[in-house]
Amino acid sequence: MSLYLEHVSQQFGQTPALRDITLEIKKGEFIAILGPSGCGKTTLLRAIGGFIKPTEGTIRLDETIYSDGHTMVPVEARDLGMVFQSFALWPHMTVEEHVRFPMESKRQKHLSAEEKRRAVEQAIANMGLLPYAKRLPGELSGGQRQRVALARAIVGKPSILLMDEPLSALDAELKISMRREIQDIHSQTGATIIYVTHDQSEALAMADRIIVMKNGAIEQIGTPQEIYASPRTEFVASFVSKCNMVQGKWRDHQFHVAGSTLVYEDQAIAPVFKEKGIYPVRPEQFRLSRTGQGLAATVTNRQYNGREIQYSLRCANGWFTVYTGCEAMFQPGEEVRMILKDQEGAGR
Structure with a gap:
C-alpha cells in the first residue's frame, strides 16, 4: 500500500x-x-x-x-x-x-x-x-x-x-x-x-x-x-557532503573559472548553478598536485584518518575541502594545484 x-x-x-x-x-x-x-x-x-x-x-x-x-x-x-x-x-x-x-x-x-x-x-x-x-x-x-x-x-x-x-x-x-x-x-x-x-x-x-x-x-x-x-539546489549541494562552489562564468556549455584560464565542461549541472555562476565540485573530485593545470591553492589544514586525508585549502576562488588518498601527503602552508579529475587538460 x-x-x-x-x-x-x-x-x-x-x-x-x-x-x-x-x-x-x-x-x-x-x-x-x-x-x-x-x-x-x-x-x-x-x-x-x-x-x-x-x-x-x-x-x-x-x-x-x-x-x-x-x-x-x-x-x-x-x-x-x-x-x-x-x-x-x-x-x-x-x-x-x-x-x-x-x-x-x-x-x-x-x-x-x-x-x-x-x-x-x-x-x-x-x-x-x-x-x-x-x-x-x-x-x-x-x-x-x-x-x-x-x-x-x-x-x-x-x-x-x-x-x-x-x-x-x-x-x-x-x-x-x-x-x-x-x-x-x-x-x-x-x-x-x-x-x-x-x-x-x-x-x-x-x-x-x-x-x-x-x-x-x-x-x-x-x-x-x-x-x-546531481544536486538540484545550492543547499542540497552544500548540505550533502559539502560541495565546493567554484566561482566563474557560464558560456554556452562551458564554465570559465574565475581568475584562471581553466574551462570546465558541463556535466549535467543544474540550472540554478548556471544562473549564479557556480560549478559544484565534490571534495573527492579534485586531486592535488605540486604541478599541472589546476587552481592554485595553499594548504591550510590536513586531517589524516587512515583511509583518506582531508585537506582545507585557500585560493583566490575561495575556501575548499579536498579528500585524497594517502599515497601523497601535502604540508600546511604548501602551494599546490587543485585539478578536476574528469577534466584534466581542459582549458589552458
Whole structure:
C-alpha cells in the first residue's frame, strides 16, 4: 500500500513548519527524510504518525484517509510501528513485556493468544534478544535497548515503520552495526520505512530515496546517487557532503573559472548553478598536485584518518575541502594545484 501526502502544511501559531508537502511513498520503500535541525522533518513524521493534525492537506494510505480537514485517525488505529531517538522504554518492564505491549492493541484483536505469543517470540528472536527476554532496560546495553525498540515496532507487522533519529544516541561503531540491523529488518519484513535523520551518511547508506528538506519544504527528492551526484539546489549541494562552489562564468556549455584560464565542461549541472555562476565540485573530485593545470591553492589544514586525508585549502576562488588518498601527503602552508579529475587538460 502506498502512502500519499497531498498539499500538507503545518502551522504552529504564525510559524510555518511544513509548506505544501506533496509526495508518494511506495509500498516497501526505504525513505530517508534528511535535513538540518528545524527543517520540518520530525514534524512531517509526527503528522504521518498521527501525533499532530496537519493545518491543511490530506494524508492517506491508499484509499484510507488518515488525516484531512474532517478526519483524524488516532495513532493506535494507524497501521504503523514507531522507533524513537530515546528508545522510549519503560524501566519497570522486561524485554518480553515491551515487545508484547503492541499486541494488546485493538488492531491485533483478531489474533488468538497463541498467535500473539508466537509473534512476540519471533520478534525477540529476530533481534537476537532471546537470552535477555526477562531483563529490564537498565540491565541492557545501548545497542540491546535499541533492538528492543525495533522488536516492539515490528512485532505487529505494520505496513509502515516510522523512525525518528533512532541511532543518534549510539556511538559511531554501534551505529554502523545498527544500520545493518535496520536494513535487514527492511528486507525481512518488506515494510515501508520512513527514516528521519540529520546524518547524511545514514541517508546515503540505507535509503532507496532521500527527501532533503529546508525551512519546511522539500528541496529535492531522489535516489542517494541522484542527491549526491546531481544536486538540484545550492543547499542540497552544500548540505550533502559539502560541495565546493567554484566561482566563474557560464558560456554556452562551458564554465570559465574565475581568475584562471581553466574551462570546465558541463556535466549535467543544474540550472540554478548556471544562473549564479557556480560549478559544484565534490571534495573527492579534485586531486592535488605540486604541478599541472589546476587552481592554485595553499594548504591550510590536513586531517589524516587512515583511509583518506582531508585537506582545507585557500585560493583566490575561495575556501575548499579536498579528500585524497594517502599515497601523497601535502604540508600546511604548501602551494599546490587543485585539478578536476574528469577534466584534466581542459582549458589552458
